[in-house]
Amino acid sequence: TNKIVNRLMIKTDLQEWNGNYIMKDLPKNEKIRKYLLEFLPEGQVATDDISRVMNSYGKSSIEILRARMGNSNEPVDAVVYPDYETVENLVKNADSRKYQLVPVGGTTCVTGALEPVKGKIRVSINTRNFRRVELKENYVLMGSGLTGREAESILNEYELTLGNFPESFEHSTLGGWVATKAIGQESNQYGGIENLVVGIRMIGSNGYFRDEFAPRNSEGIDVRELAIGSEGRMGLITDVAFKIQKKPERTHFKSYFFKNYEEGIKGLSKMRFHPSIVRLSDEVETSIALDGEFNSMP
Structure with missing residues (x-):
């Protein structure tokens, strides 16, 4: 520290x-x-x-x-x-x-x-008591109080993944991801939270709002539009339905060092493949990462 x-x-x-x-x-x-x-x-x-x-x-x-x-x-x-x-x-x-x-x-x-x-x-x-888990044929319904780590561990047992890995993954909750319009470190592959959610249950002062858990609905209020990025102003999110994502069979991590930050930018611009995550750090950020013992990846 x-x-x-x-x-x-x-x-x-x-x-x-x-x-x-x-x-x-x-x-x-x-x-x-x-x-x-x-x-x-x-x-x-x-x-x-x-x-x-x-x-x-x-x-x-x-x-x-x-x-x-x-x-x-x-x-x-x-x-x-x-x-x-x-x-x-x-x-x-x-x-x-x-x-x-x-x-x-x-x-x-x-x-x-x-x-x-x-x-x-x-x-x-x-929201810690909202911990529902219901695995359906083409989506999974999960309580808003589950942390990213808890939800991911549950899905990994079925060779599935949420595909959202913010740096707060260990402690942040699924409801928090929706309310803050979170985006994870592998968004190149999976997209932001707005691309992963197919339905939401949210409660306001007049009772429950609930999405029909389908990719798209042409009538009525889309609760996703009310809830995503709302910062809790529109109501309390109790459950979130996510798309089912297959967990990758293999995952590889590679690290490379460049002479300076500018050379790193040039190197990234010439890549011929598209990894799910790329992070380029300057000298100070790299030193902090090497000095610490933090691991924000699952």
Whole structure:
């Protein structure tokens, strides 16, 4: 970590940070807990400091730096963990109180979309209990709370793949991929999330929206268009239907070094084949990668 900080020329006297947000006397809102427990079981409502903090912020540089300095906005007032049976009642009741509902998956967001807005009662809806898996003849229906790694492992057992491998693959969720219009590292081969999804189930304040799980429908509202890239503003995604992709029989990884970045660009422009992923790094990026122990590929 210190090597990476030095290479990026970040000057800071902050204490070492191991992923725990600094918390100082967080205000409590016991009224909201009491209200939520009227229609949710106790195990699906959390108002403790750790749960609130860990479901209130993403992983953008500014959010991480604010957290290190103890300068983040106040976290959400409560976190709920609904399941398929309780989510509709939750959304309907919370909307009647004008609560700000924020869907949360793996908290890998880097756009600042998760950061709480001041002046509103805020409730994070964690999607971890949405874990449906139904393998059909030509698509697979999967719960929005599954992480990329979990979903891929399930499909690999059938020699199938999702074909979407963002750098947040280990922690980001399928619902998060849809809401942020994610694109993976093998998009040359499989395309972005909008090319992989054939149907979506999403719940708003007036109940469920559901796509007919087909490649195209010429009538009615296409829920995919509402949900993809919505950042959670149109509703809470509960399930996503993906195209079935055959897993490659063999996968090969090769690394090459060029004299400089410009030579690398020339080399890529002359390639006669089209790999599913190509990454060209400059000197600083290459040094960081070699110094670290990170592996974002499945």
